[in-house]
């Protein structure tokens with residue numbers, strides 16, 4: 716995968732671009748980034764701050780959504796917001812190549828992590844861009860509406876009625892489920908909640924590779940494909956099982972983003 720330096724330059728100079736609706740809404744992306752940052756080791760925090768100059772990771776959480784809305788920046792990140800599994804929830808390299816031309820979140824995270832192995836030899840601005848990407852990509856491949864399968868999909872690009880309101884199913888997964896579950900919570904309150912995840916659950920979530928993390932989520936999410944059909948009227952029954960699933964994946968995303976940054980910057 717080639718990433719010309721010019722593209723990185725363009726990405727670094729992109730500011731104040733309109734946000735696109737991509738995976739977890741901004742609230743949850745910021746909450747996951749904040750929770751992940753709170754659980755970093757002092758070593759990882761010090762290393763990361765060399766590049767962020769103390770800017771909270773939450774400030775970068777929607778960077779990839781902001782740049783994807785601009786045609787100049789669309790191509791380099793194309794496909795990185797979703798990942799692909801086969802019908803048995805496996806995501807080997809061959810499946811990613813065949814079905815997405817290797818434009819998927821898992822491949823992107825693997826590639827960026829490889830690039831960051833010698834991060835001290837890279838330009839500071841390049842390292843910062845990679846940090847911004849990882850802060851977004853890892854949570855994205857835990858979003859139920861962003862898990863793709865070779866034989867089905869869960870994208871939800873159709874309208875349903877959610878507690879009487881006509882709405883795109885995709886945006887329910889991205890935002891409305893969890894904001895309805897805990898009305899009024901802001902990103903900091905959500906981060907507090909994510910940091911309350913039991914240590915045993917966090918340890919279990921952190922084990923494995925990017926591929927294994929995504930496959931774990933793909934197994935969790937698969938059942939939800941059959942929960943909804945276009946035009947359905949969704950209420951309490953859907954809310955109970957779907958919010959529980961989204962909540963579980965969000966907790967895993969926070970733990971795994973911490974682990975991702977520790978593996979690179981905490982050594």
Ligand SMILES: [Zn+2]
Pocket residue numbers: 737738739779780796851855
């Ligand atoms: Zn995204």
